[in-house]
Amino acid sequence: xxxxxxxxxxxxxxxxxxxxxxxxxxxxxxxxxxxxxxxxxxxxxxxxxxxxxxxxxxxxxxxxxxxxxxxxxxxxxxxxxxxxxxxxxxxxxxxxxxxxxxxxxxxxxxxxxxxxxxxxxxxxxxxxxxxxxxxxxxxxxx
Amino acid sequence: xxxxxxxxxxxxxxxxxxxxxxxxxxxxxxxxxxxxxxxxxxxxxxxxxxxxxxxxxxxxxxxxxxxxxxxxxxxxxxxxxxxxxxxxxxxxxxxxxxxxxxxxxxxxxxxx
Numbered sequence: 001x002x003x004x005x006x007x008x009x010x011x012x013x014x015x016x017x018x019x020x021x022x023x024x025x026x027x028x029x030x031x032x033x034x035x036x037x038x039x040x041x042x043x044x045x046x047x048x049x050x051x052x053x054x055x056x057x058x059x060x061x062x063x064x065x066x067x068x069x070x071x072x073x074x075x076x077x078x079x080x081x082x083x084x085x086x087x088x089x090x091x092x093x094x095x096x097x098x099x100x101x102x103x104x105x106x107x108x109x110x111x112x113x114x115x116x117x118x119x120x121x122x123x124x125x126x127x128x129x130x131x132x133x134x135x136x137x138x139x140x141x142x
Numbered sequence: 143x144x145x146x147x148x149x150x151x152x153x154x155x156x157x158x159x160x161x162x163x164x165x166x167x168x169x170x171x172x173x174x175x176x177x178x179x180x181x182x183x184x185x186x187x188x189x190x191x192x193x194x195x196x197x198x199x200x201x202x203x204x205x206x207x208x209x210x211x212x213x214x215x216x217x218x219x220x221x222x223x224x225x226x227x228x229x230x231x232x233x234x235x236x237x238x239x240x241x242x243x244x245x246x247x248x249x250x251x252x253x254x
Binding site: 017018020021024025028038042045046049050053105106107108109110111112114115118 | 174175176177178180181191193195196197198200201203204205206221229
């Protein structure tokens, strides 16, 4: 791996709402230390945070790998959760399968995946019911 | 609008971050749904909410929101205030309801 690539790995606990967002917060702090523009950091942080929350809510946890190069930041969210049966529905604003409990936490508005797509420059989703989901996003560094 | 003015308009109590009272807040968002905040919020803003949990502060952290107002007299616990402090976020608490608090700020010239 070239010297100018920084990689980070996080394991996300399922159904743990206290620590949900810690990984995204940590990446945000590190990007700030690297002197990356606030706008780029905000886009990345929101996209990753929504992904992290999704892993906590829907996938019984997962893994997040972050790769920071001089040109872009790549995030790979992988889980061994239930998978997404209807990707088209899941990608549309307002569609949610979250429980009442999740709504009470302030999430499950059906904006998670749309927000991730909105804030990233590239977005790819691979999912298989019963196997899990892998989402790869990149955000270009301004 | 300075955070000090916001606190005065809402008759709000400061729970942490009074050192940022001179900070200029350029827009506000009122919501209990954090995903909506993550979708629509603008820069250098504030959040008014009736939801009280750690994810409110995490959402603010991701969006660079510098001031959170908890409405209906709801008081966050110490873990919430600690996280806000770590992220340089001012936390206010008002007895107003969400609609009333937003209305007062809007009438005083706070943009969406």
